[in-house]
Amino acid sequence: GAVVSQHPSRVICKSGTSVKIECRSLDFQATTMFWYRQFPKQSLMLMATSNEGSKATYEQGVEKDKFLINHASLTLSTLTVTSAHPEDSSFYICSAMDPVWNQPQHFGDGTRLSIL
Amino acid sequence: AQKITQTQPGMFVQEKEAVTLDCTYDTSDPSYGLFWYKQPSSGEMIFLIYQGSYDQQNATEGRYSLNFQKARKSANLVISASQLGDSAMYFCAMREGSSYKLIFGSGTRLLVRP
Numbered sequence: 001g002a003v004v005s006q007h008p009s010r011v012i013c014k015s016g017t018s019v020k021i022e023c024r025s026l027d028f029q030a031t032t033m034f035w036y037r038q039f040p041k042q043s044l045m046l047m048a049t050s051n052e053g054s055k056a057t058y059e060q061g062v063e064k065d066k067f068l069i070n071h072a073s074l075t076l077s078t079l080t081v082t083s084a085h086p087e088d089s090s091f092y093i094c095s096a097m098d099p100v101w102n103q104p105q106h107f108g109d110g111t112r113l114s115i116l
Numbered sequence: 117a118q119k120i121t122q123t124q125p126g127m128f129v130q131e132k133e134a135v136t137l138d139c140t141y142d143t144s145d146p147s148y149g150l151f152w153y154k155q156p157s158s159g160e161m162i163f164l165i166y167q168g169s170y171d172q173q174n175a176t177e178g179r180y181s182l183n184f185q186k187a188r189k190s191a192n193l194v195i196s197a198s199q200l201g202d203s204a205m206y207f208c209a210m211r212e213g214s215s216y217k218l219i220f221g222s223g224t225r226l227l228v229r230p
Contacts (some may be wrong), residue, residue: 032216043207043220044161091159097216104151105218107161 003027004096006108014116015086021079021111023094029074030096034105035067038091050077084115118142120210120221127226129198136183137193137224139208148212150191152182155205155223164206167191198228 005024013019023033031052036044048069049057056069066088068080077096081088091112095105121140129135141150152164167175167182175182183192195202208221 043222104163110159
């Protein structure tokens with residue numbers, strides 16, 4: 001069964017709306033979670049690393065004020081796309097992992113975000 | 117330079133046959149891990165197999181095996197006895213040093229023909 005739950009699976013909303021996406025680890029405590037963005041027919045691009053109890057670490061070129069990340073507990077990280085615009089439309093997917101070296105990242109099912 | 121290179125944008129294979137998906141990597145760190153994930157059209161990322169840089173033997177998981185050639189820096193995925201449900205995108209990824217970040221390749225789209 002799924003070890004990482006991501007919600008919602010699909011969002012369609014108007015330009016200017018803020019959208020919150022939740023990522024929950026179900027079977028283990030995840031001190032670290034990751035947020036990715038994927039454009040059609042492309043690979044996953046890491047946006048940020050979410051650390052429980054501290055600020056997220058953003059990759060170069062990712063706007064911190066645009067993509068707010070909160071990791072308030074060991075099982076939940078949230079990504080909020082603030083004042084979303086059509087160019088923010090994409091597939092967003094999170095992952096979580098047991099902090100053991102050879103363990104894989106387990107991914108949520110992703111969120112398809114469409115901004116009209 | 118690309119850290120992970122997947123040179124096959126698309127591959128076809130006949131059902132029940134084996135197929136090899138190529139992956140080469142570039143790192144100067146002696147400690148690294150290599151992962152393969154499957155992404156069906158529905159979008160979820162499914163972990164398939166892992167190979168550590170210090171592992172002496174090639175990893176195997178059911179119908180999946182990893183042909184790890186360290187000197188050539190390649191970590192090809194072999195899928196045996198292909199099934200229609202194997203049609204998907206396949207991504208090779210690497211984790212290096214003490215970082216938990218994954219670096220993904222561009223992916224290979226596999227289509228299994230009946």
